[in-house]
Amino acid sequence: xxxxxxxxRTGELPAEVTGFxxxxxxxxxxxxxxxxxxxxxxxxxxxxGKTRIALRAAARLAGHYTDGVCLVELTGLRDPELLAxxxxxxxxxxxxxxxxxxxxLLDHLRDRRIMLILDTCEHLVDACAMLTDVxxxxxxxxxxxxxxxxxxxxxxxxxxxxxxxxxxxxxAAGHAPGGDAVELFAQRAAAVxxxxxxxxxxRADVLSLCRxxxxxxxxxxLAAVRLRTVPLRQLVDRLEDRFRLxxxxxxxxxxxxxxxxTAIDWSYGLCEAPERLLWARLxxxxxxxxxxxxxxxCADSELPRTEIQETLIxxxxxxxxxxxxxxxxxxxxxxxxxxxxxxxxxxxxxxxRLRYVERYAGLARHFGGRFLDxxxxxxxxxxxxxxxDIRAALExxxxxxxxDALAARLAGDLWGYWLLSGHLTExxxxxxxxxxxxxxxxxxxxxxxxxxxxxxxxQRDFGQAYADLNASADLGGGDTFAARACGFLQLLLxxxxxxxxxxxxxxxxxxxLCALGxxxxxxxxxxxxxxxxxxxxxxxxxxxxCARSWRRLGPHTREHWLSGYLFWVTGMAHLQRGAYDEAAxxxxxxxxxxxxxxxxxxxxxxxxxxxxxxxxxxxxERATVLLGAAxxxxxxxxxxxxxxPALIERHQAVETAASVALxxxxxxxxxxxxxxxxxxxxxxxxxxxxxDAQDAQEGEDAxxxxxxxxxxxxxxxxxxxxxREVAALVAQGLSNRQxxxxxxxxxxxxDAHLEHILTKVGASSRTEIATRLAAGGR
Numbered sequence: 001x002x003x004x005x006x007x008x009r010t011g012e013l014p015a016e017v018t019g020f021x022x023x024x025x026x027x028x029x030x031x032x033x034x035x036x037x038x039x040x041x042x043x044x045x046x047x048x049g050k051t052r053i054a055l056r057a058a059a060r061l062a063g064h065y066t067d068g069v070c071l072v073e074l075t076g077l078r079d080p081e082l083l084a085x086x087x088x089x090x091x092x093x094x095x096x097x098x099x100x101x102x103x104x105l106l107d108h109l110r111d112r113r114i115m116l117i118l119d120t121c122e123h124l125v126d127a128c129a130m131l132t133d134v135x136x137x138x139x140x141x142x143x144x145x146x147x148x149x150x151x152x153x154x155x156x157x158x159x160x161x162x163x164x165x166x167x168x169x170x171x172a173a174g175h176a177p178g179g180d181a182v183e184l185f186a187q188r189a190a191a192v193x194x195x196x197x198x199x200x201x202x203r204a205d206v207l208s209l210c211r212x213x214x215x216x217x218x219x220x221x222l223a224a225v226r227l228r229t230v231p232l233r234q235l236v237d238r239l240e241d242r243f244r245l246x247x248x249x250x251x252x253x254x255x256x257x258x259x260x261x262t263a264i265d266w267s268y269g270l271c272e273a274p275e276r277l278l279w280a281r282l283x284x285x286x287x288x289x290x291x292x293x294x295x296x297x298c299a300d301s302e303l304p305r306t307e308i309q310e311t312l313i314x315x316x317x318x319x320x321x322x323x324x325x326x327x328x329x330x331x332x333x334x335x336x337x338x339x340x341x342x343x344x345x346x347x348x349x350x351x352x353r354l355r356y357v358e359r360y361a362g363l364a365r366h367f368g369g370r371f372l373d374x375x376x377x378x379x380x381x382x383x384x385x386x387x388x389d390i391r392a393a394l395e396x397x398x399x400x401x402x403x404d405a406l407a408a409r410l411a412g413d414l415w416g417y418w419l420l421s422g423h424l425t426e427x428x429x430x431x432x433x434x435x436x437x438x439x440x441x442x443x444x445x446x447x448x449x450x451x452x453x454x455x456x457x458x459q460r461d462f463g464q465a466y467a468d469l470n471a472s473a474d475l476g477g478g479d480t481f482a483a484r485a486c487g488f489l490q491l492l493l494x495x496x497x498x499x500x501x502x503x504x505x506x507x508x509x510x511x512x513l514c515a516l517g518x519x520x521x522x523x524x525x526x527x528x529x530x531x532x533x534x535x536x537x538x539x540x541x542x543x544x545x546c547a548r549s550w551r552r553l554g555p556h557t558r559e560h561w562l563s564g565y566l567f568w569v570t571g572m573a574h575l576q577r578g579a580y581d582e583a584a585x586x587x588x589x590x591x592x593x594x595x596x597x598x599x600x601x602x603x604x605x606x607x608x609x610x611x612x613x614x615x616x617x618x619x620x621e622r623a624t625v626l627l628g629a630a631x632x633x634x635x636x637x638x639x640x641x642x643x644x645p646a647l648i649e650r651h652q653a654v655e656t657a658a659s660v661a662l663x664x665x666x667x668x669x670x671x672x673x674x675x676x677x678x679x680x681x682x683x684x685x686x687x688x689x690x691x692d693a694q695d696a697q698e699g700e701d702a703x704x705x706x707x708x709x710x711x712x713x714x715x716x717x718x719x720x721x722x723x724r725e726v727a728a729l730v731a732q733g734l735s736n737r738q739x740x741x742x743x744x745x746x747x748x749x750x751d752a753h754l755e756h757i758l759t760k761v762g763a764s765s766r767t768e769i770a771t772r773l774a775a776g777g778r
Contacts, residue, residue, distance in 0.1 A: 013055050013062075013071060019187050022165055022180030023053055030057040030160050034115075034143060037158045038136055041121075041146040044162035046338040047218030047260050050147040051119055053162060058117055058145060065143070067114040074120045075337055076286040076388025078395055080127035085425050087116070087131070101425055102131070106138045113141035120337060121148035129154050164215030167207065181215040182206050188224035196227065205236045212239055218338060219263035225319040226270065239266060264342050267320065274311045277303050279320055281352050283343030287388030288324055288332040297356045332385070353396050357403070360386070360393035361410045368413035371520050374558035377597060380420045387423075390414070394430055398437070408434040408444040412481070415451040420561055420597060424455045431455070446476035450485040457492050458601070465492055473508075483512035484521045491528040494535060502532050523552040527562055530569045535647055539573040546570050561602075564593035568606050575613055583613055588687055595683050603683060604633035610686050612654050620658040621670055627654060628674025629682040719760055726753045727761075731770035 030053065033040045042050045055071070062069045072090045077083065084101040093108055116135070121128040129152040132144050136156060146152060151159050165181035182198060185206055189196040198206050209232075213219040226235055268276060281298040282289070291309055299305040312333065315321040321333050335343065363386070367379050383390065390410075397407035411430040418427025431452035438444040453468030469485045469492065476482020486509035493502035506529050513521040530545035546566050553559055567590035574583035587610050594602040611626035659667040674682060719727060729739045736754065740747045758764070761772040 013059055013069065016052075016055075018191075020052060020056060021184040021187060023049070023056070026053055026160065026162060027057055027060070030054070031060060033158045033160060034061060034145065037156060038143045039132060039146070039152070039154060039157045040144075041148055041151050041157055041159045042162055043148060043151055043159050045149060045216075045260065046341075047216050047336075048162050048164060049217045050162050054117060054119065054145055054147050058115060061115065065113050065115045067112040067141075069115045069117065071117045071119060074118060074124060074128075076391070077124065078286070078392060080124050082391070082426060082429065083124060083127045083131055085429075088425075089423070102134065106134070109135065109139040109142050111141065112139070115143045115145060118144060118146040121146050121152065122150055125150060125152060128152055165210075165217060165220075167210045167215050179210070179215070181210040181213075181217075181220060184217060185210055185220050185224050188221050189227050192225050193227045202232055205232050209236050209239060212236075213263055214260075216260050216263070218336070219260050221319055222263055222267045225317070226267075228317065239263075260338070261342075264339065267318065268342070268346070271315075271318065271320070274303055274307055275314055275318075275320075276346065278308070278311045279315060279339075280343045280347035281349065282315075282321065282333075282335055283340045283346075284349055284352055284356050284392075285335070285340075285389055286392035288334045288385065289389070290330065290332050293359065293386075293389075294333075296359050297352055300351070354400065356389075357393045357397045357400065357406060357410070360390055361397075361406060361413070364390075364410050364413035364417070368416055371416040372523055372553060372557075372559045372562060376420075376558075377560050380417055380597075383414075383417050384421055387421075398433065404434075404437045405444060408438065408448060412444075412447040412451050415454065418451070418455055419458065420599075422598065424459050427455045428452050428459075441475045443476075443479055443481075446472050446479045446485075447481040449475070450481040450488070453485060454488045457488060457495075462492060462496060478512070478516070480516055480518055480521065483509060483516055483518060484524070486512060487521055487525040487528060490525065491531065494528065494532040499532065499536055506532065519552060523549050523562060526552070527565050527569065530566070530573075534569050534572045534576070537576065539576040542569055542573040546573075560593045560597040561599065564590050564597060564599065564602050564606075566590075567593065568602065568609065571606075571613075572609055575609065575616070580613060580616060584610075587613065591683055591686060595680075600633060600679060603679065604630045607633070607682065607686060608651070612650055615654040615657055618661075620661040621666075623654055624658045624662065624667055624670040625674035625677075626682070626686060627651075627658070628671035629677060629679070630674075631671075632675035633679060719757060723753050723757050723760070726750060727757050727769055727773055730754065730757070730766050731773060 030040065030042065034057065042054050044050050058069050058071075070087075070090055072087050074083075074086070077086055084105055088101050088105050088108075091105070091108065093104060118128055118132070125148060128146065128148075132146070132152055133154045135142050135144065136154070151157060165179065165184060167179040167181045182203075186196070186198045209223060210220060213223060223235065223239065230238070268279065271279065278294075278298055281303070282294065284297065285293070291312065294312055295305050295308045299308055303311070312321065316323055316333070320339055321335060324332050324334055363383065367383060370379075373379075394407055394410060397403045397410055400406065411427075411434055414427065414430075418424060431448040434444060434448040435452070438448070449468045449472035453465045453472060456468060457465035466489070469489045472485035473482050473489065476485065486505055490502050490506035490509055493499075493505055506525065509525050510522070513525060526545045526549035530542045530549070533539075533541035533545060546569055549562070549566055550557075553563065557563060567586045571583045571586035571590060574580075574586060587606055591603060591606045591610070594606060607626050608630040611623040611630065614620070614623035614626060662670065677685075726739055736747055736750045740750045754766070757769060758766075761769060763769050763772050
């Protein structure tokens with residue numbers, strides 16, 4: 001899992017799953033426009049292929065943007081208030097800051113050269129326009145490529161109108177015989193009828209069909225799939241009949257939007273009654289869905305659950321529903337926007353909407369109630385795949401008559417999801433909406449205050465967090481979330497250095513949670529009390545509280561998030577006691593869990609602790625790299641190491657010791673090396689899973705080792721740059737471990753380099769290397 005978010009990496013664009021036809025002139029124009037202006041909107045009707053063209057152009061230009069290309073898919077977003085948040089999430093910005101997300105975005109983008117692709121803007125056109133206007137004015141290295149059915153109307157915007165594919169263009173004009181529309185039909189037809197080709201015998205029918213569909217790609221693809229069951233000639237005749245009804249028999253062309261509508265009407269009419277019913281009901285899904293979700297939401301007496309699977313498969317066969325890989329070996333489905341809009345017009349979805357909300361409320365209730373179960377990571381990843389529909393379910397719940405309580409329960413039960421997935425800002429947003437609906441004391445308000453306070457604490461807005469948590473604890477009495485609010489207060493006060501107040505809050509939390517028998521709350525409380533012990537120097541007390549939490553989780557737990565913090569505190573306690581092997585084991589396990597669950601703040605704390613351990617062992621180069629990485633991560637998260645005087649002093653002591661041992665210049669260089677490395681690379685380095693903390697250097701060393709090989713004796717002239725560095729340090733008498741620390745490599749990489757050096761200079765031992773180098777001339 002990526003740190004903080006579960007998503008496609010910035011710079012990665014989705015792979016094309018079908019052939020790309022034509023659009024040579026449009027692509028050239030789009031590339032030229034992007035070279036001339038920083039905002040280009042690809043405009044055209046639904047189904048014309050705007051997204052495909054934009055992604056093709058972005059792929060061609062990706063190398064021009066040093067900070068990559070970021071695709072922001074807006075189809076599933078319905079609330080314009082979450083637009084900046086959605087963009088920040090796609091950029092991989094963690095949500096540990098409570099600042100306005102637009103400010104965070106601008107700070108991140110201001111000095112970057114990056115392309116942002118805002119795909120499908122028409123339903124959020126005002127919000128997209130305002131955001132784009134601000135981005136272009138404040139971040140001069142940002143280019144925005146938008147797709148929309150209408151322009152954004154932002155100063156400096158260039159638009160590229162995308163028209164349907166040409167029909168009847170000849171080869172001399174740079175098109176396939178019959179035009180790109182015919183070529184598209186031929187490719188899609190061959191995919192459903194193996195061996196299909198456009199020949200002299202059927203060319204007139206294909207031309208007629210493509211011309212009647214006005215060259216609109218989506219309409220052509222819907223028609224081509226019908227060849228599975230209908231011969232081409234009959235297909236053309238049926239389509240002509242449909243259009244003749246609309247034009248009154250005149251050979252008048254319909255407006256293009258009506259052409260597409262007619263093609264979809266025609267496809268809809270050819271569906272059987274269960275297929276039409278399911279098509280309409282599937283339109284309720286905002287994102288992708290699996291068969292289980294369809295059965296739960298769409299099945300009733302009119303469309304029995306036993307018929308769902310087969311009916312869904314038939315819609316896939318007719319290209320109404322698209323099959324997508326979920327990345328985990330499973331299958332999910334989605335509707336194209338145009339077909340979803342059409343389906344939504346085809347039925348009243350009152351009962352389906354209620355089942356839809358209840359489905360996601362059930363998933364949230366299960367997750368919230370079993371937050372610490374072994375399948376925690378699997379379930380948070382599964383919820384992330386449903387994120388667009390979680391949003392839609394919350395919107396529907398707030399809109400349902402009498403649905404406020406259901407919305408409050410859904411938003412509150414997702415407290416652990418907001419936390420683990422990194423969607424802290426969005427989680428706070430939904431709790432605020434709940435609080436607006438429930439201004440008076442009651443369980444909904446108590447829960448929303450507790451959840452918002454906890455999320456706010458992790459964003460380090462301590463004043464707001466304290467106000468929310470204190471209010472929840474005071475209002476709730478015997479409510480579970482009021483008791484948990486006391487536990488969160490204990491952690492908040494410990495982080496702020498208010499140790500006596502923290503202990504008092506912890507005691508109150510334990511009293512309430514024990515009375516309720518709240519397993520989740522008590523497990524979390526023991527971890528936070530162990531943290532209080534370790535920051536006050538009570539290593540034995542920290543280990544005892546950790547043991548109490550472990551006993552609750554079970555000896556073979558596969559829970560990740562809380563366990564990661566328990567291992568971290570355990571490692572810190574062992575470090576305080578001077579048990580360095582035990583500290584290393586615990587901290588490495590903590591880092592593995594934080595990497596798996598995607599917790600950048602937790603990873604930063606562990607990296608800091610590992611730097612202290614390295615300092616205790618005299619490995620100052622390694623300590624400095626890890627310290628730089630941790631400090632950079634905290635700056636990025638808007639966080640701090642100031643969680644108690646003892647830990648502040650330890651941090652400063654490590655910095656001082658490293659600076660003295662290495663010298664100011666070397667210390668600064670290594671600190672910057674750690675700060676400039678990606679978090680994932682530093683974590684791999686800290687765990688000994690890569691050769692270098694910097695990806696570029698790691699790749700360089702790996703390439704050198706592979707390309708150079710052990711070689712044959714030939715003197716020092718045959719050594720690579722890295723081998724010369726290693727050889728020079730060997731000649732100075734450094735051990736392989738010391739060389740690894742000095743060059744910020746793993747020991748096994750140094751071992752491999754040394755083996756190559758011995759072979760190349762014809763030495764039989766390390767002591768001969770200095771002599772051979774001197775003889776060969778350095």
